[in-house]
Amino acid sequence: xxxxxxxxxxxxxxxxxxxxxxxxxxxxxxxxxxxxxxxxxxxxxxxxxxxxxxxxxxxxxxxxxxxxxxxxxxxxxxxxxxxxxxxxxxxxxxxxxxxxxxxxxxxxxxxxxxxxxxxxxxxxxxxxxxxxxxxxxxxxxxxxxxxxxxxxxxxxxxxxxxxxxxxxxxxxxxxxxxxxxxx
Amino acid sequence: xxxxxxxxxxxxxxxxxxxxxxxxxxxxxxxxxxxxxxxxxxxxxxxxxxxxxxxxxxxxxxxxxxxxxxxxxxxxxxxxxxxxxxxxxxxxxxxxxxxxxxxxxxxxxxxxxxxxxxxxxxxxxxxxxxxxxxxxxxxxxxxxxxxxxxxxxxxxxxxxxxxxxxxxxxx
Numbered sequence: 001x002x003x004x005x006x007x008x009x010x011x012x013x014x015x016x017x018x019x020x021x022x023x024x025x026x027x028x029x030x031x032x033x034x035x036x037x038x039x040x041x042x043x044x045x046x047x048x049x050x051x052x053x054x055x056x057x058x059x060x061x062x063x064x065x066x067x068x069x070x071x072x073x074x075x076x077x078x079x080x081x082x083x084x085x086x087x088x089x090x091x092x093x094x095x096x097x098x099x100x101x102x103x104x105x106x107x108x109x110x111x112x113x114x115x116x117x118x119x120x121x122x123x124x125x126x127x128x129x130x131x132x133x134x135x136x137x138x139x140x141x142x143x144x145x146x147x148x149x150x151x152x153x154x155x156x157x158x159x160x161x162x163x164x165x166x167x168x169x170x171x172x173x174x175x176x177x178x179x180x181x182x183x
Numbered sequence: 184x185x186x187x188x189x190x191x192x193x194x195x196x197x198x199x200x201x202x203x204x205x206x207x208x209x210x211x212x213x214x215x216x217x218x219x220x221x222x223x224x225x226x227x228x229x230x231x232x233x234x235x236x237x238x239x240x241x242x243x244x245x246x247x248x249x250x251x252x253x254x255x256x257x258x259x260x261x262x263x264x265x266x267x268x269x270x271x272x273x274x275x276x277x278x279x280x281x282x283x284x285x286x287x288x289x290x291x292x293x294x295x296x297x298x299x300x301x302x303x304x305x306x307x308x309x310x311x312x313x314x315x316x317x318x319x320x321x322x323x324x325x326x327x328x329x330x331x332x333x334x335x336x337x338x339x340x341x342x343x344x345x346x347x348x349x350x351x352x353x354x
Contacts, residue, residue: 024210031216070266081323084299117264141261142323 036151037062037079039091043123043131047077047160048091048150059152060160062145070140072097072119074169075162077147080121083135091147092131096120096169103168105133112137116174219243221333222259224271228305228313232257233271239334240271242327252277252301252322255344257329260303263317269326272313276302285315301325
């Protein structure tokens with residue numbers, strides 16, 4: 001018998017195909033539902049990786065379903081593709097949304113108006129963070145997931161706190177008539 | 184036979200059918216996300232390459248992983264101004280290039296494209312909102328490369344820009 005017919009009549013063939021058929025469902029769930037991620041670096045101290053000397057990195061729950069309608073609140077922690085390197089994923093906190101005016105951390109810089117579809121993100125640890133203070137406002141289409149809970153280590157297991165609106169933000173809104181139609 | 188008895192007799196078949204439906208839909212979605220998909224796009228910004236009343240285009244996601252995006256590629260990209268909307272544009276500048284911001288304006292201004300960004304431009308410069316307005320676009324927003332048109336005419340979209348000889352340009 002040839003290889004193909006031996007494979008088809010094997011008693012393991014049917015369960016293997018049945019198991020393989022669930023693979024796209026799992027991929028869909030991981031891509032659009034919930035998955036977990038590892039936080040590297042010190043830019044979100046003390047929220048994540050508060051002790052740089054320890055060996056482990058924080059594991060967090062990523063909620064990808066919540067970003068499908070692109071509704072964000074100021075103070076939420078999100079993961080996003082880095083604007084300067086599309087292969088790199090950053091974990092930062094949203095400080096300001098579209099229409100707001102933000103004062104960057106360097107006080108000699110002018111306040112920045114966040115245009116439509118963009119947001120201002122910052123890491124909790126200002127000195128070790130490459131964020132909007134470095135590369136400016138970030139389009140919200142780059143945001144991939146909301147970081148909702150810390151899974152590991154177990155002594156910090158629980159929801160990620162949302163910070164109140166920073167004093168450097170002047171909350172604004174986009175005028176209703178200025179809805180530009182981009183093709 | 185009431186609905187309860189019908190479900191008790193055929194419950195296994197219904198559940199199996201529902202399982203196959205969910206598995207097929209997830210497979211189709213994953214295929215669209217990672218391999219290729221067909222999307223509908225309309226608008227005046229890519230005339231004459233794509234018409235104004237609507238085209239179904241074939242978008243692929245494989246070659247950008249291997250050889251990256253090249254100059255002249257037509258790409259589907261999430262709009263920087265509206266994260267729920269996708270736009271169809273052509274890449275006219277790669278990271279590190281120096282491009283002219285608006286060839287249609289009186290004074291020519293040039294800009295360096297930062298790393299991780301590309302310059303998008305519609306083929307119909309008279310009616311296209313593109314990088315001339317919202318600046319260089321982060322490559323993380325690009326969703327895929329258009330390689331063929333499916334409807335109303337079925338043909339491959341040519342690969343890149345055509346090189347022009349210097350004598351032709353100076354004439």
